[in-house]
Amino acid sequence: MAVQATIGTMTRSQTQRRRRIVQTAAALAVRGGVEAMQMRSVAERAGVALGTLYRYFPSKMDLVVAVVTEELDLLEGGIVRRPPTADTPEGRALDVLLRATRGLMREPELADALVRSLIMAEVKIELDVRITDLVWRVATGHLVATGSTDTDEATADVDEIDRGGVEYVLAGALTSVWIFELVEVLKGRRDVDEVERRLYVAAERLLASF
Template sequence: MRSRSQNQRRKRIVQTAAALALRGGVEAMQMRTVAERAGVALGTLYRYFPSKMDLVVAVVAEELDLLEASIDRRPPTAETAAGRAVDVLMRATRGLMREPELADALVRSLIMTEANTELGARITDLLWRVAHRSPDAEGEGPESGVPEPPDRADPAYIRVASLASVWIFELLEVLKGARDVDEVQHRLEIAAEPLLADR
């Protein structure tokens, strides 16, 4: 287990990297620069994050933490699972479009094999919980009637993962300038309805 000072140091490194990414994109997240700005030795940085992609994943994971906290504070209220899932994805889209460099980092990290398992599964698990949560449910966890995500090979889970994949593609299109946010919402609504219709 990491000590409190180790956790604080790690958090400082991630926040420093995020600030650099916001100003200059992933390219600005040079390991030496991050170490200098965070006030740690370069060797210490590499102990926490063996590669730049590991650091990018940590920055994106922190953004996902913020999204999950906002969902807990203000859960989607749509009557259908598809509507609740699209609500969450559009909140994420709008938030990322305010910080396009982080959106770019998210897309890059999700298409990298070693990052895809962790971040892709986190997004899918979040969508699963939202889709299976009653709009008027109180609290989190088993007592709120939200089932745990099933095995990742379960067809129901794969359908939710497919919606997450559609979202990543649409986010990429926004970053390329090929879509606007309203178009993304429309496309997600079309994709979500058949994928989550039986929830």
């Protein structure tokens, strides 16, 4: 069975090749959604052999997750550089989710890829946790706003997260509401303004005890 290449053990050229593959897949997703991210098409456009692609990403879902993870990295990096300034936990959490919504709506096909990956059983927990961690950190004031691009510095406080605590559970509930609202936007049943109003109410109620 093919083994996915581990980022931490890659050479510089391997890291660059992996990034090129992910960027190529993202570009295809922007134009045609997850369906357009066919492994053979990605390999051809990225200029790598199909076998090489499978060494980095054993399945299409692994590739989808990599694309979505890069989008989350960009979101988190932007929030670390320019943290929410609201005075309340619910205001800061709402800022995070609205930035994510607006960013995704600029590329609705990528938003569709995110939602699909979130609801897939084999990857849901990892990505849900990633988003909930960010909401919790911002809402509770645990975000490290160093201004540095060093990932270790920017996420140095992750070990402080109590994922069994009441506040974390409530942040997770708010994240679940956001995912549902994002689905409604993608289906054309909500606009972003309505989602903002609904998320505000949910954040106000769920995070009132923070």
